[in-house]
Amino acid sequence: MRYLPLNDADRAQMLEVIGAASVDELFIDVPPAAHLTGPVDLPPHAGEMEVEAQIRALAAKNLSPSRAAFFIGAGAYRHHIPASVDHIIQRSEYLTSYTPYQPEIAQGTLQVLYEFQTQVARLTGMALANASLYDGSTAAAEGVLMAARLTRRRKAVLSGGLHPHYRETVETLAQAVGIDTEALPPEVDAEAAVLRHIGPDTACVVVQTPNVFGTATDLSKIAEAVQAAGALLIVVVTEVMSLGLLKSPAEMGADVVAAEGQSIGVPLSFGGPYVGLFATRDKYLRQMPGRLCGETVDAEGRRGFVLTLSTREQHIRREKATSNICTNSGLCALAFSIHLSLLGQEGLKRVAKINYAKAHALKDALMAIDGVTVLTPRFFNEFTVELPKPAAEVVEALAQKGVLGGVPFSRLHGGGGFENWLIIAATETNTEADQAQFVAALTEVLA
Amino acid sequence: MRFSKEHEWIKDQGDGTAFVGISNYAAEALGDVVFVDLPEAGRVVKQGEAFGVVESVKAASDIYAPVDLEIIEGNPELAGDPEAVNAVPEQGAWLVRVKITDPSQLEALMDRAAYEDFLGTL
Numbered sequence: 046m047r048y049l050p051l052n053d054a055d056r057a058q059m060l061e062v063i064g065a066a067s068v069d070e071l072f073i074d075v076p077p078a079a080h081l082t083g084p085v086d087l088p089p090h091a092g093e094m095e096v097e098a099q100i101r102a103l104a105a106k107n108l109s110p111s112r113a114a115f116f117i118g119a120g121a122y123r124h125h126i127p128a129s130v131d132h133i134i135q136r137s138e139y140l141t142s143y144t145p146y147q148p149e150i151a152q153g154t155l156q157v158l159y160e161f162q163t164q165v166a167r168l169t170g171m172a173l174a175n176a177s178l179y180d181g182s183t184a185a186a187e188g189v190l191m192a193a194r195l196t197r198r199r200k201a202v203l204s205g206g207l208h209p210h211y212r213e214t215v216e217t218l219a220q221a222v223g224i225d226t227e228a229l230p231p232e233v234d235a236e237a238a239v240l241r242h243i244g245p246d247t248a249c250v251v252v253q254t255p256n257v258f259g260t261a262t263d264l265s266k267i268a269e270a271v272q273a274a275g276a277l278l279i280v281v282v283t284e285v286m287s288l289g290l291l292k293s294p295a296e297m298g299a300d301v302v303a304a305e306g307q308s309i310g311v312p313l314s315f316g317g318p319y320v321g322l323f324a325t326r327d328k329y330l331r332q333m334p335g336r337l338c339g340e341t342v343d344a345e346g347r348r349g350f351v352l353t354l355s356t357r358e359q360h361i362r363r364e365k366a367t368s369n370i371c372t373n374s375g376l377c378a379l380a381f382s383i384h385l386s387l388l389g390q391e392g393l394k395r396v397a398k399i400n401y402a403k404a405h406a407l408k409d410a411l412m413a414i415d416g417v418t419v420l421t422p423r424f425f426n427e428f429t430v431e432l433p434k435p436a437a438e439v440v441e442a443l444a445q446k447g448v449l450g451g452v453p454f455s456r457l458h459g460g461g462g463f464e465n466w467l468i469i470a471a472t473e474t475n476t477e478a479d480q481a482q483f484v485a486a487l488t489e490v491l492a
Numbered sequence: 493m494r495f496s497k498e499h500e501w502i503k504d505q506g507d508g509t510a511f512v513g514i515s516n517y518a519a520e521a522l523g524d525v526v527f528v529d530l531p532e533a534g535r536v537v538k539q540g541e542a543f544g545v546v547e548s549v550k551a552a553s554d555i556y557a558p559v560d561l562e563i564i565e566g567n568p569e570l571a572g573d574p575e576a577v578n579a580v581p582e583q584g585a586w587l588v589r590v591k592i593t594d595p596s597q598l599e600a601l602m603d604r605a606a607y608e609d610f611l612g613t614l
Contacts, residue, residue: 331529356547356550356551361550361552362552
């Protein structure tokens with residue numbers, strides 16, 4: 046049976062109420078060129094086996110990370126995820142993609158989110174973390190909106206080291222609520238440049254460390270200057286594994302940390318779903334976006350977990366909620382929490398050190414190739430090089446040789462002038478053979 | 493004491509200052525108040541503009557300025573004792589002490605009898 050809830054008479058009645066002559070009239074804002082004039086050109090239906098065979102053939106055209114020497118980062122990182130993570134997240138006490146709207150029924154989910162918040166707070170050093178957001182970029186945008194509410198100022202300064210996808214997400218959401226953004230031009234060692242752009246109308250400054258070019262920056266001086274001007278410092282972290290080794294954002298004076306948690310527990314998955322981490326100072330609790338899980342006791346005095354401070358949220362405060370774009374990424378947060386629990390504090394440090402060592406060894410090896418200039422001065426597991434020819438072409442040629450050799454910056458940034466810049470990451474998953482293959486392939490491609 | 497349609501009251505002290513709070517009706521409607529978010533001293537607020545939030549177990553409601561005003565202080569007692577907003581909304585639990593910019597605006601607000609009539613229409 047086909048499910049057709051409306052008949053023509055229903056439609057006519059609805060159109061009459063809103064004063065439209067036809068359904069087509071509802072689409073007049075869509076430019077004619079984008080209208081569909083006939084049926085979509087698709088083959089007729091096929092049997093399940095045929096479809097499977099066809100899709101499998103298409104999928105085989107991909108070069109998957111597991112079959113290549115893989116050096117891609119720029120916001121999404123390949124790390125080892127223990128098999129136990131996948132096993133544990135599928136337990137029925139946990140398996141849910143969302144925090145339930147009758148939350149207290151799901152004590153297992155709530156306890157995990159509570160532990161997750163504790164982990165995020167300890168990782169970033171901040172007093173307070175929420176139960177996660179969509180991803181790092183929306184977390185950054187939420188930070189900007191929160192800063193505008195707190196300061197009642199309407200301008201955000203975005204560092205030239207901010208990942209361009211994050212910049213675009215912030216710009217999209219900020220302009221919709223009348224917040225101006227000033228995005229500084231891309232620069233490898235860019236974070237301190239924000240200092241020249243802070244004014245009396247600045248609500249916040251968004252910086253990133255390690256930034257999109259891999260540069261790690263001590264933000265302490267920047268934090269002092271930003272706060273002296275009455276603005277908030279929002280620190281973006283796209284590679285959360287770096288927090289196992291680098292100074293925490295809180296130690297450097299961050300007011301808000303907006304991070305991508307994918308590196309811990311979440312596979313690359315063609316770009317999502319990922320998990321946004323959001324942490325801030327205690328005093329901003331009531332302006333923080335997103336769900337918050339709290340510990341309490343039940344009527345009999347037993348420990349239990351609740352969602353708390355929900356009056357900030359959209360199902361109660363509607364358009365005045367602290368966020369109307371947020372959700373939490375329950376399943377990814379669960380995976381994050383389990384992976385981090387398995388690693389522990391020492392394990393995280395150890396993995397972080399391996400990342401650092403692999404990336405620095407790779408840098409030394411690549412530097413020895415004629416025509417390769419390393420641009421990034423201080424880094425964790427990712428750095429940017431300048432090549433003697435367009436990076437997009439080099440990356441294609443490397444892929445032919447079974448090497449996924451990084452992300453050309455021109456792929457992320459629309460403006461010209463960066464065609465020869467290549468962002469390269471190395472993690473604990475890269476073997477010495479991977480590195481040797483990369484060095485040999487790049488040497489050949491540039492010869 | 494004069495009332496606004498947004499259920500705030502304002503009590504003119506006769507020296508250019510006044511206290512502002514929420515009415516018995518508003519406190520009753522909100523339910524148990526758990527937090528009051530008040531503005532910092534010196535903030536200038538236009539009539540009808542939100543300047544704070546009263547948060548109860550079931551809702552968080554903006555507080556609107558009944559007239560143009562400048563904040564002198566928020567009630568320091570309420571941080572530790574938000575329940576006072578339920579207990580004595582029209583007596584001790586004032587929310588802010590303010591400077592009134594334009595006293596003539598008070599005239600346009602309702603007196604108690606008019607406010608009671610207004611509540612009857614809701």
